[in-house]
Amino acid sequence: xxxxxxxxxxxxxxxxxxxxxILFPLLFTIRVSFSSWDVVMPGLDWFGGRNxxxxxxxxxxxxxxxxxxxxxxxxxxxxxxxxxxxxxLVWRNIRMKRFFRVLFLxxxxxxxxxxxxxxxxxxxxxxxxxxxxxxMLGLPAVPWLSTASTAVxxxxxxxxxxWTPFMFLLLLxxxxxxxxxxxxxxxxxxxxxxxxxxNVTMPLMAPISIGALIIRLIEASKIMxxxxxxxxxGPGTATETASYYIxxxxxxEFQIGYAAALSVTYLVLMIIALTIIAKILARIMILxx
Amino acid sequence: MARIELKxxxxxxxxxxxxxxxxxxxxxSHVWEDGGAYALLGPSGCGKTTxxxxxxxxxxxxRGRVLFDGRDVTALATAQRNIAQVFQFPVIYKTKTVHDxxxxxxxxxxxxxxxxxxxxxxxxxxxxxxxxxxxxxxxxTADAKQLIxxxxxxxxxxxxxxxxxxxxxxxxxxxxxxxxRKLKEINTAxxxxxxxxxxxxxxAMTFADHVAVMDQGKVMQIGTPQELFECPQHTFVGWFIGxxxxxxxxxxxxxxxxxxxxxxVPLPALAKAAATAAGALELGxxxxxxxxxxTPGAGALGVDIREIENLGNYNIVMLDLDGLEIKAKISVxxxxxxxxxxxxxxEKSTHIYASGxxxxxxx
Numbered sequence: 001x002x003x004x005x006x007x008x009x010x011x012x013x014x015x016x017x018x019x020x021x022i023l024f025p026l027l028f029t030i031r032v033s034f035s036s037w038d039v040v041m042p043g044l045d046w047f048g049g050r051n052x053x054x055x056x057x058x059x060x061x062x063x064x065x066x067x068x069x070x071x072x073x074x075x076x077x078x079x080x081x082x083x084x085x086x087x088x089l090v091w092r093n094i095r096m097k098r099f100f101r102v103l104f105l106x107x108x109x110x111x112x113x114x115x116x117x118x119x120x121x122x123x124x125x126x127x128x129x130x131x132x133x134x135x136m137l138g139l140p141a142v143p144w145l146s147t148a149s150t151a152v153x154x155x156x157x158x159x160x161x162x163w164t165p166f167m168f169l170l171l172l173x174x175x176x177x178x179x180x181x182x183x184x185x186x187x188x189x190x191x192x193x194x195x196x197x198x199n200v201t202m203p204l205m206a207p208i209s210i211g212a213l214i215i216r217l218i219e220a221s222k223i224m225x226x227x228x229x230x231x232x233x234g235p236g237t238a239t240e241t242a243s244y245y246i247x248x249x250x251x252x253e254f255q256i257g258y259a260a261a262l263s264v265t266y267l268v269l270m271i272i273a274l275t276i277i278a279k280i281l282a283r284i285m286i287l288x289x
Numbered sequence: 290m291a292r293i294e295l296k297x298x299x300x301x302x303x304x305x306x307x308x309x310x311x312x313x314x315x316x317x318s319h320v321w322e323d324g325g326a327y328a329l330l331g332p333s334g335c336g337k338t339t340x341x342x343x344x345x346x347x348x349x350x351x352r353g354r355v356l357f358d359g360r361d362v363t364a365l366a367t368a369q370r371n372i373a374q375v376f377q378f379p380v381i382y383k384t385k386t387v388h389d390x391x392x393x394x395x396x397x398x399x400x401x402x403x404x405x406x407x408x409x410x411x412x413x414x415x416x417x418x419x420x421x422x423x424x425x426x427x428x429x430t431a432d433a434k435q436l437i438x439x440x441x442x443x444x445x446x447x448x449x450x451x452x453x454x455x456x457x458x459x460x461x462x463x464x465x466x467x468x469x470r471k472l473k474e475i476n477t478a479x480x481x482x483x484x485x486x487x488x489x490x491x492x493a494m495t496f497a498d499h500v501a502v503m504d505q506g507k508v509m510q511i512g513t514p515q516e517l518f519e520c521p522q523h524t525f526v527g528w529f530i531g532x533x534x535x536x537x538x539x540x541x542x543x544x545x546x547x548x549x550x551x552x553x554v555p556l557p558a559l560a561k562a563a564a565t566a567a568g569a570l571e572l573g574x575x576x577x578x579x580x581x582x583x584t585p586g587a588g589a590l591g592v593d594i595r596e597i598e599n600l601g602n603y604n605i606v607m608l609d610l611d612g613l614e615i616k617a618k619i620s621v622x623x624x625x626x627x628x629x630x631x632x633x634x635x636e637k638s639t640h641i642y643a644s645g646x647x648x649x650x651x652x
Contacts, residue, residue, distance in 0.1 A: 184347050185380040189441055190368040190397035199393070203383045 033261035039254035051261035060237055061262060064245040065269070071152065071241060072220040075159040080213060082160065083167025088201075091175045101172075108165040116229035119158045120145070123230075148238035151231050155239050158226055163219070167212055174208035175201075206285035214278050221270060242266050291357040291449035291482060293321040293344060298353030300339050314339045315507045316353055321450070323358075324480040326473070328497035330487060332529070336506040337486045341452050344484065346370045357449050368397075373442020374452040378459060379434030381426040387413075388422040391440045398445075408444045415475065416440050432464040436471070443479070450482040457492060469496060490530050494518075502526045518575070519638070524645045527573050533605060533616050536579070537642070540572045547572055547641065550611040554634055555588045558650045559641050568644030578638035579617035581606065583626035590632050597625065608632065 036047040055061060090100050107115065122130050123144035131141040144154045182204065186196045224243045227233060233240040233248070240248075246266065250259025299309075299316030309315065314336040321327055329337045342348035344355060346367040354363045362370050382390050391409045400408075413419045416436045421429060426437055435456055442451050453472070457465045473496055476483050487493050493500045494514040501511040502525070510522040521527035527535030540547040542564050546555040549572060556563075563570060585591065592615065596607040599621070606625065608615040610632075617632065619625065641648045 179378070181376040181378060182380050184345075184367075185374065185376065185438065185441075187347070187367045188345060188372065188374050189394040191393070192397070195397060199382050199384065 029260045030264055032257055033264050035257045035260075037256040037260075038258075042256070047257060051258050052265075054258065055261050055265060060240070061242070061245055063237065064240045064242045065266075067152070067239070068221060068223070068241040068243075071156055071159070071223065072217060075156045075163070076213060076216045076220050078156070078160045079164045079167045079216060080209070082164045083212075084171050084205075084209075086164070086168045087172040087175055088197075091172065104165045104168050106165070107162050108169075110162075112162060112225045113229055115162060116158060116226050119154075119161070120230050123154050145231055146235055148235060151235060151239045155223075155226065155230060158230060159220065159223065162226075163216060167216060170208065170212040170215075171205070174205055174212075178204050210278070210281045210285055213281060214274065217277065218270075218274060221274075292323040292359075293450055293482060293484075294356040294359070295319050295321075295344075296354045296356065298343060298350045298355060300336075300343060300348060301351045312351070313506050314343070314350075317508050318353075319501070319508070319511065321482055321484065323482055324476075325499060326476045326483050326485070326497045328485045328487060328493035328500045329503060330490060330493040330500050330529070331503035332488055335503045337488075337503055338454055339506075340503070341374070341454055341484065341486050344450065345372050345374050345452055371445065371447055371449050372452060373439070373445065373448050373450070374454065375435060375438045375442065375456045377455040379431055379438055381429075381434050381437050383425075383427045385426055386422070387418055387424055387426045387429065387437060390426045390437050391418075391422075391444055394441050394445055405444075408446070412440045412443045415443065415478070416471070430464075432460045432468050435460065435468065439472075439475075443475070443481075448481065450484060453483065453485045455487055456485075457487075457489075472496060490532075494530075502529060504529070520647070521573065521640065522647045524571060524573060524642050527575070527640075531575055531577075533576050533618070535573050535575050536615050538572045538610075538613055538615070540570050540641075542570065549590070550613065552590050552610070554590065554639075556634075556636050556639060556641070558636060559639070559648065562648040562650055563641045563643075566641075566643035566648055568646075571642045571645075572634075573640045573642055573647075574634050574638060576605065576616040576618040578635055579608075579615065580633040580635065581608075581617055581619060581623075581625065581630050582633070583630060585631050586633075588633055590634075592630055592632055594626065594628055594630050 031044065033051055034047055034049070035044050036050075037043060037045075086104060090097055090104075122128050125131060125141065125143055125146060128144070130144065135141055143150055145151050178201075182200045183196065186200050191199065222243055223241050224247060227239055227241055227244045228247070231239040233244050237245075242262075243266070246259050246262045249255050249262060296318050297316050298314070298318070299312050300314040301312045303311055329340060331337050339348060343350045346362070346365060346369075350363065354361055356362065357370065382393060385393065388409055391412055392405045395405045395408060409422070410419075413422055416439065418433065418436060418440065421433070426434065429437070439451070439453075439456075442448055456472075457468060460468055469492060472483070472485075475481070485493065485496050494517075498513065499511060500514055500517055502509045502517065502523075504525045510517060510526045512520075512522075517526060517530050521530065521535065524535075524537050527537060538549050540549045540554070542548075542560070543553055545557050545560050546553055547560070547563055547570065548554070554572065582589070590610060592608040592610045594606060595609045595614075598605040598607070602621050604619050604621060604625070606617045606619055608617060608630065615632065
């Protein structure tokens with residue numbers, strides 16, 4: 001008879017590494033979230049669920065969560081629309097195709113922090129070129145980073161600028177992998193560009209679209225550096241997102257226990273939300289055979 | 290429905306004005322009569338699909354003109370040519386029902402809804418798709434999807450021609466036969482010009498009235514299945530059509546016939562043409578026409594029987610003529626000699642080729 005215990009011996013090294021890399025930090029965070037670890041009293045004491053009750057009443061955290069949802073969804077939606085449009089433009093043979101492909105990829109290749117510094121300069125109310133340009137058109141200057149609503153819009157603009165190329169790249173790869181026949185058949189049936197897009201291109205692109213949207217939503221919900229550099233969460237708390245707020249509590253105020261409770265909650269909410277979103281997207285866009 | 294005329298049509302995928310050898314489709318002229326069933330037959334990469342796409346307008350020919358009923362359509366886009374095409378892989382609109390799939394070409398042309406419903410019903414009845422009209426098209430089987438692709442062509446009453454690009458490749462063998470019969474039925478019922486591209490000789494021969502055999506961008510012969518079988522104009526046609534392929538044996542001119550190795554084959558009618566022809570000579574005869582007996586006689590060639598392959602109701606006999614292999618196809622009932630045999634090559638079924646081209650006995 002085969003001794004089944006052997007297989008566990010062989011699996012053990014891998015399991016241990018996995019445990020150390022993935023599970024330990026997670027379990028440790030959960031444990032820390034039940035302690036009152038802070039800058040005055042560091043240590044793993046037992047604090048019960050008080051961090052969680054405090055979080056429940058912490059309006060600033062829930063506002064940051066809501067804002068995150070808004071920023072992530074709106075910027076990813078814009079990235080999808082713009083990325084898809086650009087991909088459709090360069091998909092068929094046009095002149096200087098290679099040049100455009102490289103140009104579109106520049107934003108993605110630059111470091112977010114550096115690009116955000118540049119954007120902060122562009123948005124600067126009195127020194128920035130953007131307002132100069134707007135005034136040249138005879139319109140009033142916009143206080144880009146100093147009112148709550150415009151600051152959120154600025155944040156979305158930077159996100160869209162930075163990540164549209166990624167969408168573009170994924171969707172372009174998708175378009176290039178599509179079979180030719182459905183398009184030829186549509187041409188023969190007499191469909192114009194709009195009909196072809198909605199009846200052929202979109203259905204064929206649905207699976208890759210869902211993949212691209214989910215990847216970007218996951219990435220976008222982690223938005224942190226851009227907020228940090230562009231507005232530092234301001235004016236007031238107007239542009240604070242969840243991860244930025246956790247950063248403030250954990251690494252500025254050193255309320256490690258409380259920040260851990262926020263992180264755990266954030267993680268659970270994200271897993272639930274993204275699972276539901278993925279399911280819904282798949283149901284809307286992919287048709288079962 | 291239209292008469293399709295090709296005038297000196299050729300295509301080169303590289304830059305225009307290149308050498309003629311680079312053409313994917315060598316320039317040629319031909320007429321497809323209105324209502325006929327035609328097949329383009331040839332091995333993969335011989336230019337069949339290019340040819341078809343030139344007719345449908347998906348490819349613009351490097352040279353030559355395409356005429357539908359005498360009207361020059363060379364410059365027209367695909368949609369304006371009003372042709373239907375069925376592709377190798379079933380193409381359906383995944384998000385639509387069978388009914389909406391069939392209605393799509395009419396909706397694109399802004400046909401009235403009542404007229405659309407009437408046409409779709411008619412075509413669905415013809416294709417036996419009535420029961421699944423309300424189903425999403427993506428749920429149907431591959432052969433039903435091919436019928437939908439075909440139906441999208443048939444709903445347009447004024448369609449000039451129906452082009453089929455290897456439509457049975459992904460269909461199960463049993464369904465293949467049914468679908469092929471259906472296609473033939475539709476051709477006879479609607480009198481639509483149909484052009485069928487395939488690399489399968491059985492499909493081409495059973496479907497079409499006229500078959501064009503192509504090789505390396507050249508149209509080698511156009512004729513009825515019978516002509517292609519009995520009288521291949523080129524050794525390629527003899528080799529490509531028929532199972533097993535035609536026996537093609539190198540030969541030299543002799544008095545009143547030809548010599549194969551050092552054995553004389555008497556061919557009095559062909560000898561004169563062979564004597565004046567230029568280029569390497571070959572003798573071609575289909576395995577079906579090779580006669581075997583166990584007694585020598587006038588004009589008989591002595592051979593060794595090397596192998597007998599039983600294929601149900603007939604045998605393929607592999608014969609050895611001084612190192613040359615000859616195949617004969619003999620009905621199972623006929624007795625076969627033991628190891629030594631004598632074959633006769635009847636002149637009316639024997640052809641002489643010079644540099645691959647068939648010699649006409651009259652000249």
